[in-house]
Amino acid sequence: MNKGxxxxxxxxxxxxxxxxxxxxxxxxxxxxEDRKVNADQLLNLGLQKYQVGQFEAALQGWQQALAVYRxxxxxxxxxxxxxxxxxxxxxxxxxxxxxASHTKSLEIAKELGDRRSEAESLINLGVVYRSRGNYAxxxxxxxxxxxxxxxxxxxxxxxxxxxxxGMNYYAQGNYPKAIDYHEQRLVIAREINxxxxxxNAMGxxxxxxxxxxxxxxxxxxxxKRLAITRELKExxxxxxxxxxxxxxxxxxxxxxxxxxxxxxxxxIATKINDRLGKAxxxGYLGNVYYDLGDYPSAIKYHQSSLKxxxxxxxxxxxxxxxGYLGNxxxxxxxxxxxxxxxNSSLKIAREVKDIRGxxxxxxxxxxxxxxxxxxxxxxxxxxxxxxxxxxxxxxDGERIALSNLGxxxxxxxxxxxxxVFYKQxxxxxxxxxxxxxxxxxxxxxxxxxxIEGSYRRLADLLLKQGRVMEALQILDLLKVxxxxxxxxxxxxxxxxxxxxxxxxxxxxxxDKLSSVSFDNSKEINSQLANxxxxxxxxxxxxxxxxxxQIPQGTVLVYPLILSDRLEIILFSPNSLPISRTVxxxxxxxxxxxxxxxxxxxxxxxxxxKEPAIALYKILIKPIEAELTQVxxxxxxYAPDGTLRYIPLAALxxxxxxxxxxxxxxxxxxxxxxxxxxxxKIMPNILAGAFGGKASEKKxxxxxxxxxxxxxxxxxxxxxxxxxxxxxxxxxxxTEAKFKDYNVLHFATHAEFNQGVPDNSFIIFGNxxxxxxxxxxxxxxxxxxxxxxxxxxTGEGKLGSGVEILGFGYQVQKAGAKTAIASLWSVDDVAxxxxxxxxxxxxxxxxxxxxxxxxxxxxxxxxxxxxNHPKYWSAFFAIGNGL
Numbered sequence: 001m002n003k004g005x006x007x008x009x010x011x012x013x014x015x016x017x018x019x020x021x022x023x024x025x026x027x028x029x030x031x032x033e034d035r036k037v038n039a040d041q042l043l044n045l046g047l048q049k050y051q052v053g054q055f056e057a058a059l060q061g062w063q064q065a066l067a068v069y070r071x072x073x074x075x076x077x078x079x080x081x082x083x084x085x086x087x088x089x090x091x092x093x094x095x096x097x098x099x100a101s102h103t104k105s106l107e108i109a110k111e112l113g114d115r116r117s118e119a120e121s122l123i124n125l126g127v128v129y130r131s132r133g134n135y136a137x138x139x140x141x142x143x144x145x146x147x148x149x150x151x152x153x154x155x156x157x158x159x160x161x162x163x164x165x166g167m168n169y170y171a172q173g174n175y176p177k178a179i180d181y182h183e184q185r186l187v188i189a190r191e192i193n194x195x196x197x198x199x200n201a202m203g204x205x206x207x208x209x210x211x212x213x214x215x216x217x218x219x220x221x222x223x224k225r226l227a228i229t230r231e232l233k234e235x236x237x238x239x240x241x242x243x244x245x246x247x248x249x250x251x252x253x254x255x256x257x258x259x260x261x262x263x264x265x266x267x268i269a270t271k272i273n274d275r276l277g278k279a280x281x282x283g284y285l286g287n288v289y290y291d292l293g294d295y296p297s298a299i300k301y302h303q304s305s306l307k308x309x310x311x312x313x314x315x316x317x318x319x320x321x322x323g324y325l326g327n328x329x330x331x332x333x334x335x336x337x338x339x340x341x342x343n344s345s346l347k348i349a350r351e352v353k354d355i356r357g358x359x360x361x362x363x364x365x366x367x368x369x370x371x372x373x374x375x376x377x378x379x380x381x382x383x384x385x386x387x388x389x390x391x392x393x394x395x396d397g398e399r400i401a402l403s404n405l406g407x408x409x410x411x412x413x414x415x416x417x418x419x420v421f422y423k424q425x426x427x428x429x430x431x432x433x434x435x436x437x438x439x440x441x442x443x444x445x446x447x448x449x450x451i452e453g454s455y456r457r458l459a460d461l462l463l464k465q466g467r468v469m470e471a472l473q474i475l476d477l478l479k480v481x482x483x484x485x486x487x488x489x490x491x492x493x494x495x496x497x498x499x500x501x502x503x504x505x506x507x508x509x510x511d512k513l514s515s516v517s518f519d520n521s522k523e524i525n526s527q528l529a530n531x532x533x534x535x536x537x538x539x540x541x542x543x544x545x546x547x548x549q550i551p552q553g554t555v556l557v558y559p560l561i562l563s564d565r566l567e568i569i570l571f572s573p574n575s576l577p578i579s580r581t582v583x584x585x586x587x588x589x590x591x592x593x594x595x596x597x598x599x600x601x602x603x604x605x606x607x608x609k610e611p612a613i614a615l616y617k618i619l620i621k622p623i624e625a626e627l628t629q630v631x632x633x634x635x636x637y638a639p640d641g642t643l644r645y646i647p648l649a650a651l652x653x654x655x656x657x658x659x660x661x662x663x664x665x666x667x668x669x670x671x672x673x674x675x676x677x678x679x680k681i682m683p684n685i686l687a688g689a690f691g692g693k694a695s696e697k698k699x700x701x702x703x704x705x706x707x708x709x710x711x712x713x714x715x716x717x718x719x720x721x722x723x724x725x726x727x728x729x730x731x732x733x734t735e736a737k738f739k740d741y742n743v744l745h746f747a748t749h750a751e752f753n754q755g756v757p758d759n760s761f762i763i764f765g766n767x768x769x770x771x772x773x774x775x776x777x778x779x780x781x782x783x784x785x786x787x788x789x790x791x792x793t794g795e796g797k798l799g800s801g802v803e804i805l806g807f808g809y810q811v812q813k814a815g816a817k818t819a820i821a822s823l824w825s826v827d828d829v830a831x832x833x834x835x836x837x838x839x840x841x842x843x844x845x846x847x848x849x850x851x852x853x854x855x856x857x858x859x860x861x862x863x864x865x866x867n868h869p870k871y872w873s874a875f876f877a878i879g880n881g882l
Contacts, residue, residue, distance in 0.1 A: 039068035039077055046084060050091070051236060053269075053276030055312050059088040076117075079108035083121055090128045091276070093315030093352040098128045119148040119157045126164055131316065133356030133392060135168050142168065159188040159197050163204060170208055173396065173432075175488075178208045199228035199237060203244055210248050213488035214773050215758045218248045239268035239277050243284055250288050252756050258288050279308035279317050283324065290328055298328045316357075319348035323361055330368050338368045359388035359397050366404055370411070376518040378408050383514065399428035403454035405513075414525035415461050416532060417516065420506050422458035424513070425451075426477060427499030455481055458500075459560055463567050468577045469541035472569050473500045475558045479638060479669040483809050486802045487757055487773065490809065495546065495671040503540065505531035541576045548573055549675040553633040556670060559619060561586055561641045570623045572630040580622035589618070593642045594798065600650060601824050603870045612652035612869075619643075620651060620658070627662075634850060638667040644801025647823060649857060650873035657861060659873065663854040665818075666878040668808045673880050681784050683842055684720035686741040687711035688729035690748035690765050690790065699767040704790055706828035707747035710835055714745055717839060729765030738778065743785045747831075750791030750821070752807055754799030760807065762788065772806055781815035785849055789835055789875075792825040808878035818849045818879035830871040834860055850877050 046061035062084045069077035086101035102125045109117035126141035146161035148154075166181030182204045189197035206221035222245045229237035246261035262284045269277030286301035302324045309317035326341035342365045349357035366381035382404045389397030406421035429451060455478040462471040477496060484490040502510065505528055516524055532540070550556070556571040563586050571577040584592075592611050599608030620627075627635075637648050644666075649659035658664065667673060689711040692703025708725055715723035721741070724733060729748070738744070750762040757773035764770075780786075804821075811819040820838075822831075837859045841852035853875060860872035 035068050035072050036074060036077065039065045039072075039074070039081075042068070043077075043081065043084065046088075050084075050088060052272055052274040053091075053278070053312055054273070055088050055091045055276070055314070059085065059092070062088060075108055075112055076114065079105045079112070079114070079117055079121075082108070083117070083124055086121075086124055086128065090124075090131055092313050093317075093319075093348075093354075095128055095132050095352055095354075099125065102128065115148055115152045116154055116157065119145040119152070119154060119161070121145075122148070123157070123161050123164055126168070130164070130168050130171060132352075132354055133171075133394075135172050136393075138168050139165060155188050155192045156194060156197070159185045159192075159194065159201075162188070163197075163201060166204055166208070170204070170211070173211075175208045175212050179205060182208065195228055195232055196234060196237070199225045199232075199234070199241075202228070203241060206244060206248070210251055211488065212773075213251075213486070213757050215248055215252050215756055216771055216773075218251075219245065222248060235268060235272050236274050236277060239265045239272075239274065239281070242268065243277075243281055246284055246288070250284075250291065252758070255288055255292055259285065262288065275308055275312045276314060276317070279305050279312070279314060279321075282308060283317075283321060286321075286324055286328075290324070290331070293331075295328045295332050299325060302328065315348055315352050316354060319345045319352070319354065319357060319361075322348065323357075323364065326361075326364055326368070330364070330371070333371075335368045335372045339365060342368060355388055355392050356394055356397070359385045359392070359394060359401075362388065363397065363400055363404065366401075366408075370404070370408055375408055375412055379405065379516075379518050379521075382408065383517075387514065395428055395432045399425045399432070399451070402428065403451065406454060407457065409521060409525070410457060410461065412521065414521055415465065416528040417521055417525040419458065419461050419465075420502075420509060420513065420528070422454055422461070423500050423502060423506065424510065425454050426458060426474065427502075429481060430477060430496050430499040452478065452481060452485065456560070456562065459567075460562055463560075463569075463579050463581075467540055468569060468579045469543060470500060471560075471567075471579065472556075472558060472571060472577050473544075473671075475560055475569065475638070475640075476669045476671050479805060480671065482800070482802045483668075483805060486806050487776075487809065495544070496669075501542070503532060503535060505535075537576075543571075543576070546675070547571065547670065550636075551634075551675070553631055554636060555627065555630060555632045555634070556636050556638065556667070557619075557623070558638045559640050559643060561589060561643070566618060568619065568622055570626055572626075572632065575630070578623070578626060582618050582622055584618055590642050590798070592618075593646055596650075597646050597798075597824075600646070600869050600873060603827075603868045608650070608869060609652060612650060613654060615646070616651040616653050616658070619648070620653070632662065634663040634665065636665055636667045636670070638669065639801070641800050642798050644804045645798050645823060647869075647873040647876055649854075649876070650869045657869070657873075659854060659857045660861065663848075663850045664876070665850040665880075666804075666808065666876050668805060668812060668879065672809070672812070675880065681742055682845065683718050683743045683785075683839075684741050685714055685718050685743040685745055686722060686724070686734070686737050687714045687745040688724040688734055688748060688765060689726065690729070690763065691726040699763065701749045701763060704747065704749070704828045706832045707790065710747050710789065710828075710832040711745065713832075713836060714839055717843065724765065726765040731764050731766075731768035731770060734764065735778065738780050739782065742782055743787070744780070744783055744816075745787045745789065745835075747789045747828075747835075749825075750788045752791065752803040752821070754801075754803055757803075757806060760803050762791075772803065772810060775807075775810040776813040778814040783814075783816040785818050785820070786811050786816050787820045787835070788822070789820075789831050790825060790828060791821050792823070804878070812879055816879070818877055820849070820853060820875055820877050822874040823876065824870075824874050826871055826874050830860070830866045833863075833866060834872060834875065853877050 042061045042065035046058040050058035062081050066078060066081035069081055082101045082105035086098045089098035089101060102121050106118060106121035109121055122141045122145035126138040129138035142161050142165045146158060149157035149161055162181045162185040166178045170178035182201050186198060186201035189201055202221045203225040206218045210218035222241055226241035229241050242261050243265035246258045249258040262281055266281035269281055282301050282305035286298045286305060289297040289301060302321050306318060306321035309321055322341045322345035326338040330338035342361050346358055346361040349361055362381045362385035366378045369377035369381060382401050386401035389401055402421050402425035406418045406425060409421060410418035455474055459471045459474040480490060480496050509528060550573045552573055558569040560567040566582040566584050566589060568580045569577055592614055596608060596611035596615060599605055648664050651658045689707040690704045691708045692698035692705060694703060694705050696703045711723040715721045748763055751760060753759040758771045760772035761769045808819055834856050838852050838856035841847050841855045857872040860866045
């Protein structure tokens with residue numbers, strides 16, 4: 001008899017009726033029941049082991065239970081054991097075994113007509129395929145499970161299927177769809193009072209919002225999940241929630257807080273012997289130290305994570321840790337060590353048939369070989385990574401591999417071939433954006449995988465070959481890419497989705513790129529170059545039709561900052577674009593920008609004049625003759641990088657300010673703009689004032705008493721306009737009135753700071769705030785203009801200025817056409833004067849936003865009190881202010 005039986009036969013005899021001799025059937029039944037109890041105990045014990053990451057122990061227990069269930073011919077118990085075994089195999093990275101177990105369990109469920117177990121097995125099969133990166137198959141299984149759950153009214157299984165579908169779409173980068181499924185799961189969990197399911201849904205929603213860059217929401221949901229786990233005393237879930245909070249703060253760049261949460265998560269996992277949780281927390285810590293550039297600490301934590309994964313035989317986790325170790329060694333320039341770890345990671349990915357993971361690792365191997373100068377191996381590995389990415393429809397992986405191949409061929413001095421690879425990478429990026437996908441974070445670590453870099457390198461190559469129109473298109477798409485990386489919500493347009501045009505010879509070779517190797521690339525590049533040289537220049541620099549809609553007298557100016565020089569592109573209607581090269585390094589230009597900005601912000605200083613003249617010579621002098629030739633009156637300016645922190649209007653030619661020569665509007669991207677002519681509006685204005693008493697603080701900000709006079713004057717000047725003062729100027733009251741006005745004027749503090757979108761915000765008169773990432777949710781399709789008359793940007797060290805670009809985009813996405821903001825905080829009396837002049841011009845009718853702002857600036861230049869550029873040049877229009 002099985003020594004593990006918890007109940008003996010003698011004990012079973014006690015209490016049995018003594019009416020004659022006990023039959024053999026009765027005794028057999030008693031033994032069978034005894035063994036079933038034993039199997040049930042093994043099943044439950046295995047579950048306890050599984051929940052704390054002891055997968056091998058769980059596996060052994062479930063295998064014993066399976067043997068007992070089969071011996072006593074308990075098909076239902078057999079099916080349950082097989083399903084549990086599948087979970088253990090999946091956690092151990094043994095995906096073939098997991099699929100086999102779940103498939104057998106599914107067969108038994110169908111045989112028994114057990115629809116509930118059938119749904120569960122289908123959902124579990126989907127989990128395995130998701131782990132393998134086969135999302136299409138995973139979704140198919142989850143949808144089958146969902147259909148059965150709904151058919152039999154099993155709300156818990158329905159919620160599980162919806163949650164798993166959400167995780168699949170999250171893994172694919174389709175965050176809006178992921179959020180939709182997790183919200184459905186949340187509703188069900190609340191309906192059936194499934195608090196644990198509610199917490200899991202909130203955690204998954206938090207992850208999706210984090211991926212979208214909506215960090216305030218992400219923190220809110222993760223903290224709710226944390227509260228639920230503590231309420232339920234679900235210690236393992238508490239550790240997971242803490243780890244997810246660490247991920248959010250890592251994304252925010254708050255590394256100390258991130259480390260604090262990771263350490264708490266690690267402490268819980270260690271305390272309850274949750275070895276999987278421990279391995280993950282150690283890996284999280286390794287990643288954050290990698291971000292900090294502390295590679296020795298990153299290596300220490302990843303080695304510990306590796307050891308923990310090996311102890312529980314988590315092959316997938318082991319492979320990830322090896323890959324992260326490779327990243328850390330590569331970052332230190334220890335490429336041979338990196339290659340060793342990458343090869344070990346690749347071996348495991350192939351062993352467990354993690355195709356997506358294999359593709360990532362091949363990309364990393366290509367990067368390491370590139371740095372070693374072994375371009376043959378670099379090309380071989382990147383091509384293999386490209387083939388895998390395409391085979392599993394991993395668009396992020398595809399664009400990374402194409403970009404890396406472009407860089408490698410550029411290094412080999414094969415520019416025409418490099419251009420084709422770069423173009424394809426860019427075009428994949430733009431097609432992805434139409435579905436609001438996001439770059440896989442794991443692929444952002446490598447220098448070679450820098451998407452922004454591929455746009456800049458492609459523009460550089462095109463300009464060197466005189467292909468200016470193509471370069472202009474790339475620079476425009478770069479701005480869209482910068483917005484996407486920053487805001488995570490930039491869908492682009494039909495124009496941007498088209499990407500950059502492939503020339504006929506490039507199209508012809510595109511289908512043969514998979515056969516390009518180190519050995520034949522030189523010959524292919526030469527053939528391609530010869531074919532392109534035979535094309536007419538009008539074909540190479542073909543102008544898109546929608547750019548011809550730009551009015552006469554209006555030009556586009558696009559600077560491109562490169563490490564060794566500045567390139568300036570000028571486009572005017574009915575002509576081909578031109579480019580001019582200025583020999584100024586990126587460091588020299590940034591130094592000049594910082595000096596100029598500092599002088600502009602100090603009204604007691606004249607130090608701005610020298611850099612104002614120097615920057616004029618750099619940015620305008622090279623295209624001055626062309627501006628005169630086309631009779632330019634309005635410049636649509638698309639500044640690059642740190643140039644976004646200074647106003648073009650304040651450049652000085654030695655006699656006049658740019659504001660006195662041209663109307664200027666900052667452009668988000670021409671591919672996102674509508675240049676068709678519009679009828680001028682008669683403003684009806686919703687104006688809000690922060691207020692406060694002079695020299696006092698209000699909600700931690702300097703009071704702005706003159707804003708009250710400013711908005712009252714606006715409201716009194718225009719019919720059907722209203723002023724909200726101080727506490728009346730709340731977020732709720734303001735948003736409730738949007739539909740009734742076509743101009744929003746907020747005389748209040750706003751900050752646009754580098755970093756993540758939530759670092760930038762607008763403050764209302766009662767202390768409410770709205771983050772930059774939230775503005776796009778405003779429903780303001782009838783609003784033509786938003787004015788922020790007391791904001792500032794770029795406090796401290798200057799970044800890329802994408803936060804300024806982001807503000808303009810969010811306003812435009814919400815429905816407004818144009819915004820006016822300021823690059824630094826201006827004296828509120830001077831602002832009142834400028835805004836009074838601006839609205840006086842606006843009141844005349846048939847005056848564009850850009851023209852009204854330009855005339856208001858000129859009026860201050862001519863004044864005696866506010867002629868210093870600090871007061872008038874800070875304000876700029878962004879969007880289509882024509």
